[in-house]
Amino acid sequence: MKLIPNWKEVLTGSWSVLFIIAGLISLAGFFFALVTAEQLGWNPVWFATAAASFQALALPARLLLQAGLRRFREDTSGAVSRRGVGVIAGSxxxxxxxxxxxxxxxxxxxxxxxxxxxxxxxxxxxxxxxxxxxxxxxxxxxxxxxxxxxxxxxxxxxxxxxxxxxxxxxxxxxxxxxxxxxxxxxxxxxxxxxxxxxxxxxxxxxxxxxxxxxxxxxxxxxxxxxxxxxxxxxxxxx
Structure with a gap:
């Protein structure tokens, strides 16, 4: 399999990929806010490190997610309705x-x-x-x-x-x-x-x-x- 010459540009410029990544990071931050180290059976130090990392990434991820959502709603090439994504589900x-x-x-x-x-x-x-x-x-x-x-x-x-x-x-x-x-x-x-x-x-x-x-x-x-x-x-x- 041969990659296209500008594959990095295509990948990093794809708002859909960034949208998915930002969503996963946001969900991870939400997950760590709901559980404890004891519930996961993790070492408290490792749990605190992971939780702090995802919480730190959560805010920029959410901002990116919202920016991606705006582009998703504005993109009419796929005939996507503006009401296709709800206020809550979209944020x-x-x-x-x-x-x-x-x-x-x-x-x-x-x-x-x-x-x-x-x-x-x-x-x-x-x-x-x-x-x-x-x-x-x-x-x-x-x-x-x-x-x-x-x-x-x-x-x-x-x-x-x-x-x-x-x-x-x-x-x-x-x-x-x-x-x-x-x-x-x-x-x-x-x-x-x-x-x-x-x-x-x-x-x-x-x-x-x-x-x-x-x-x-x-x-x-x-x-x-x-x-x-x-x-x-x-x-x-x-």
């Missing part, structure tokens, strides 16, 4: 924030269990295809949650046509992850947002605090936190 920082926000409310359980309404659940509230006896590691659950957050954002974007701040989007994706995209897209909340009443949409969140017909304190607290994030992001954007 390593926003994705990390969304995963952390959703994860704290869902809670982590690595063994399959029945939730409050009897549905088999595992990890951070994952229900799709879960069977009794299923078991996952924390790393697998974290990866699953990141994929699900991006997936739920994409499903919400099919009906949410309004442009909203990142914080509001994280709150709405958290809500959608909890209630399901079908219910979310049929809601008064989305109708208000699409009509331009973003504040009114935020205030709809507390209404979604029931499970099995009963008011659940945990859901009430979650909706209150989502509304707070929703409203604060609108204040900051204004």
């Amino acid at each position: 390593a920082i926003a994705l990390s924030s969304a995963v952390g926000f959703v994860g704290q409310w869902e809670g982590l359980r690595t063994e399959a269990y029945r939730d409050i309404v009897g549905v088999w659940t595992v990890c951070y509230g994952e229900t799709k295809g879960v069977q009794p006896g299923d078991s996952y590691t924390k790393a697998e659950c974290d990866r699953m949650l990141a994929e699900e957050v991006a997936s739920y954002e994409a499903q919400l974007d099919r009906c949410l046509t309004a442009t909203v701040p990142v914080g509001m989007k994280i709150a709405l994706v958290s809500w959608t992850y909890n209630v399901g995209p079908g219910a979310a897209c049929r809601s008064t909340l989305v109708r208000k947002a699409n009509a331009g009443d973003l504040v009114g949409a935020c205030h709809e969140l507390p209404r979604w605090n029931r499970a099995g017909g009963r008011v659940i304190r945990g859901l009430t607290n979650r909706r209150a936190s989502e509304r707070t994030m929703c409203l604060k992001s609108l204040e900051a954007a204004a």
Whole structure:
């Protein structure tokens, strides 16, 4: 196999390659922020060194990732829609924030269990295809949650046509992850947002605090936190 004469220029100039590398570095930094040396079975010194290195690289990687994303969205040669990549899924920082926000409310359980309404659940509230006896590691659950957050954002974007701040989007994706995209897209909340009443949409969140017909304190607290994030992001954007 013969390499082309300018292979280095082609490789280093390819935004898609840099985009992937930056994404991997950002995810690595996020991973080291979630685990401990004991969980990995690593020597604490080696763990601290690796964590510090990836955290130091995370910021420039995220900046590169965002720059690459802008070029990806501007590149129309492949007929890529601007709405093809969501606000959260398109930013390593926003994705990390969304995963952390959703994860704290869902809670982590690595063994399959029945939730409050009897549905088999595992990890951070994952229900799709879960069977009794299923078991996952924390790393697998974290990866699953990141994929699900991006997936739920994409499903919400099919009906949410309004442009909203990142914080509001994280709150709405958290809500959608909890209630399901079908219910979310049929809601008064989305109708208000699409009509331009973003504040009114935020205030709809507390209404979604029931499970099995009963008011659940945990859901009430979650909706209150989502509304707070929703409203604060609108204040900051204004």
